[in-house]
Amino acid sequence: MLTVGVDLAAEAVRTAVAWLDWSAPGRARLVGVAAGAxxxxxxxxVTGADKAGIDCPLGWPDKFVDFVTAHRxxxxxxPEGVAGRTWRRDLAWRVTDQVVYARTGLTPxxxxxxxIAHATMRCAAVLAELARRGRPVDRRGDGAVVEVYPAACLKGWGLPHRGYKRAADLSELxxxxxxxxxAAPWLDLGEYDPICRASDDATDAVVSALAARASALGLVTVPEPGQAGAAGTEGWIALPTTPLDRLVAAG
Structure with a gap:
């Protein structure tokens, strides 16, 4: 299996892609990292991978889309009897964002x-091109692409998840x-170890590729029946539900 992680920013200069090869039993090898993607x-x-994890919202909140349409x-x-802050919450955050907060305490x-909307605009163009090439994306996470959230993955795996991004001092990274x-002695960064230590974009891409593996194995959260409709249009952040070692033990 080959999984890909994409740390997607609005512009290529802050975007990184990582490729993880899982073909060796009990091992995962980082076989490529591209910065400025x-x-x-x-x-x-994405088209060359078995599963790709993209660190970027795949859509907007349905209620926000309805609000903008009505405003136009x-x-x-x-709504009557609803405080402004409560009313705006569903405009600002997707169903999956609220689920992530409830489960992890992190707010996407x-x-x-x-x-982040600028990155999602770019993502929409990427998803459209994938569909044109015959790889339409199910925003719920089925199929070729799944939406991931590296900070939540790291927290769930008991790893540092704050303070390593955009820091002048790279010691935290x-x-x-x-x-x-x-935590994952089976993970071989090989010649790409230095770039992971120098670029949080590259590290987030690697974490995204790990999360893609979890999704491919069915070891992530999925929408409940009442959430599936919104997830199909807004996107769904797949959170790993098992320790890191299951990514090789279950393969």
Whole structure:
């Protein structure tokens, strides 16, 4: 099995792709890392993988889309008896974002009200190209692509999940890589170890590829029946439900 992780930013300069090869029993080998990944490289990586994890919202909240549509037409209706902050919550956060918060205590960035929306605009173009090439994406996580959230994965696996991104001092990122390799001695970063220690984008791409493996093995959260409809349009963050070692033990 080959899994791919994509740490997707609005621009290529902050985007990284990682390839993990799981063909050796009980091992996973990092066989490629690309920084500065453009749309074409991402599409090729996804189409060549058994499963790809993308660290980016795959859609917007349904209620936000309805709100913007109503606002354009000039007939927004505000629910009576509901505080403004409560009403806006469902506009700002998707069903999956609220599930992630309930399960992990982490709050994903709002694709409606934060700069992450720029990355999702780019992601929409990537998903459209994948569909054009005959690989349509099920935003619930079935099929070729699953939405992932590296910080929540790391927290669930008992690893450092804060303080390693965009830091001038790379020591925290290095400690994260050390802890990851201690927790997963079967993971071989090979010649790409230095770039993982120098770039949090690369490390997040590796974590995304690990999460893609968990999804491929069915070791992640899936939408409940009442959440499936929203997940199909908004996207669904698949959270690993087992320790890291199950990624090789179950393969």
């Amino acid at each position: 453009d749309d074409g490289l991402i599409v090729e990586a 037409a000039g007939h927004v209706e505000v 960035l709002s694709v409606s009200a934060d700069r 290095g400690r994260l890589v050390d802890r990851l390799l201690e």
